[in-house]
Amino acid sequence: MRLHHLSNPVLDALNSVTENEEAVGFLLDAESSRRLLLLRAILDAAADADDVRRAWKLLEAAERADPAAFRTVLLDPQVGVWAASLLRRLSRPDPAAATEIETPLHVELGFLGQLAAAVFITAGADFRACVPVREGRVFLPGLGRATVGGDLRGTAEVWRQDGVVRVGAGGVTVTVPDETENDAPGWEGQRWLRAQHAGVDLTLALDDLGPYAPVPQLTAPGRLAPAQFASWQRWFERMWPVLVEGHTDGARALAAGLRSVIPLPRGERLRARAASSSDAFGCLLLSEPDEDEDVLPAQLGVAVLHEFRHTLLNGLIFLTPLFDECDDLFYAPWRDDPRPLGGLVHGAYAFSGVAHYWRTRGPEGLAGFEYALWRSAVRTVLGTLRDHPALTPLGRSLIGSLDEQTAPWPAESVGAREQRLAHLATVHHRATWRVHHLHVPPAHARELADDWRAERRVDVGMRPERALRADSGACRLDTLALLARLSLIAPGEFDALRAAENPARTVPGVVPADLALVDGDAASAVKLYTEELMGPVARPAAWAGLGLALAECGERAAGTALIERPELALAVSRSLPTPPDPALLAHWLAE
Structure with missing residues (x-):
């Protein structure tokens, strides 16, 4: 294991709205060393266990047999x-x-033996190991899972002899x-x-086996059927050319750093x-994407990029603190929900990359809307973070760099319709957050x-300050953003939803007033919101x-009063x- 020096070029590459392959390589090297430290700490904490000492010796032998195979298995997200x-x-x-x-506990400690076995198998070297059985199965990271039966206290043998690997128990x-x-x-x-695509290759595990x-x-739904796996393969094949052509450097960084995807059911x-x-450095959890033909590649690509940037920032934070402990909660x-300082820093980093992604895809349609939406979000949060006293010097450097890179973005034009929809979604989200979480004495x-x-x-x-009190009932504050997307990518579906008597049956959280507002029918929206607010059960978001x-x-003064307070x-x-x-209440508050 070696020391890792965070050089200025690497730091500059990480303090960016884009991704860099060399910086990812540096973080992977550092993560490998961190995993070694974790393994050593486990050995020290459980040194009295004979099984642990035997597994450790086997693991040392595995590393000697093939250091490259050892590193590959060590960096498996399941191991982390x-x-x-x-x-x-x-x-x-x-x-x-x-x-x-x-x-x-003995099953968890016994995973050391499974780790060693996986290294030997990857290296193509003969060995024999005794490992615990978990619910009748033996999982070998990066390779697969054997079903041998048995109970939680059972053991199995894993061995390689004459080029054949076997797992046996009972x-x-x-x-x-x-x-x-x-x-x-x-x-x-x-x-x-x-x-x-274009000489950039992506290979990553679809992890539907890991314990x-x-x-x-x-939690993943378990082993995917062959047809489900084929769908994921098809989605990534469609996504990858879009990412490579629009973000070649970012795609190379992704290919270097991604290790696995855990599939989740469609939301x-x-x-x-x-x-x-x-x-789990390099692991993404992703739900099945919506299969809108024209937008799936871009939507899946931005989801992958978004979570990968969280991975990069986590890798940086393991090397150096970016912020001190802080009890403050913020709007994101x-x-x-209200977010802590660390969550705000993470969001600023991830969504600056998201905004940059959409920025390169044109000013019209979904791309123009998403760019306008997320550049506003990022600029808002960077303004909150810019001078926060809990940031460390490197934290201030990160935020300052993102702030400088994104400063010109608000002046860049997008389509008029796209800008209006982004404005509605932005203002509605913040106002709805306020009405849920700011408590009036x-x-x-x-x-x-x-x-x-x-x-x-x-x-x-002149009245007292409102207290921040998290409301657990706040959910789906992104409703207007969702409807804006729907109107842009599936206008027929949007029209059908607007004609529906109860649109929430199709899209949870949606009411007719929201649909009218997004559709530009403000007069109908006023009428519908008013009816809701004067009824027995009104959503806070209706304000x-x-x-x-x-x-x-x-009626700008009255509208502003409700938007801001x-x-x-x-x-x-x-x-x-x-x-x-x-x-009338809105006009009174505006006086």
């Missing part, structure tokens, strides 16, 4: 998640005490095929996604899910309600929608025995 989670467990007062969802022997990617009786091979979930809240329409983990234009709300009933003018700016609709109808309108309304006329 296993090592980090096991070390956290070993730091507990009683690591052997397993929770209901945890595997027995009278069951599984022969691993020479091409480990292929399935065989008792064997499920690790399948790989492959794409090539370790990088993001516990997002809601135009609400694809994607995630990554600091424990891409989230429903009860006494202040009662005073305002009394003033309203007495028809007294008030200076709302934000009404503000935008009023502004588009020319929707939490006051909500507080007054809830303090009155019957709902007020929301437009």
